[in-house]
Amino acid sequence: QVQLVESGGGLVQAGGSLRLSCAPSGRTFIRYVMGWFRQAPGKEREFVAAISRSGETTYYSDSVKGRFTISRGNAMNIIYLQMNSLKPEDTAVYYCARSGLSTVSKADDAYNYWGQGTQVIVST
Numbered sequence: 001q002v003q004l005v006e007s008g009g010g011l012v013q014a015g016g017s018l019r020l021s022c023a024p025s026g027r028t029f030i031r032y033v034m035g036w037f038r039q040a041p042g043k044e045r046e047f048v049a050a051i052s053r054s055g056e057t058t059y060y061s062d063s064v065k066g067r068f069t070i071s072r073g074n075a076m077n078i079i080y081l082q083m084n085s086l087k088p089e090d091t092a093v094y095y096c097a098r099s100g101l102s103t104v105s106k107a108d109d110a111y112n113y114w115g116q117g118t119q120v121i122v123s124t
Contacts, residue, residue: 002026002113004096009118012086016122020081022096022115027076033099034079035111036070038092038120047106048094051079057104064090086122093117 003025012018022034035050049070050059058070069082079096097111105111 002098004098004113004115006094006096006115006118009094009120011121011123013123014086014088016086017082017084018086018120020083020094020096020118020120021073021078022080023075023078024098029076032077033101033104033110034070034072034077035097035099035105036079036081037095037097037108037111038090039095039117040089040092043092045095045108047108049081050099050104050106052104053102059104059106061106083120086120088122088124091120091122093119 006022008020031053036048037045038048039045051070055072067085071080095117096115098113099110100112101110
């Protein structure tokens with residue numbers, strides 16, 4: 001059973017930064033397309049960023065483009081989300097996800113494994 005574990009969430013003031021990490025449990029020898037999604041209270045889950053297996057291709061939602069950076073770690077399928085210039089509207093639970101497809105997708109139904117989420121709160 002694949003488990004994804006997010007970390008790095010917390011409380012930060014507007015304008016501040018946080019770095020989220022996502023690490024899979026167990027060993028894997030295949031790189032997967034990975035993504036970050038978020039869900040704010042009372043809202044539907046939304047796409048944030050995704051990265052290709054090689055790390056060369058990245059997609060971002062318009063709301064975070066230029067402020068957030070998704071990257072891959074040296075270890076297999078560890079990914080990061082560097083979040084800068086945070087805004088109160090970035091407050092949400094952030095989820096890491098692993099895709100079953102070979103191409104990068106913004107659609108959440110392309111992802112078949114999800115972490116439990118890490119809370120990010122941005123105060124004014």
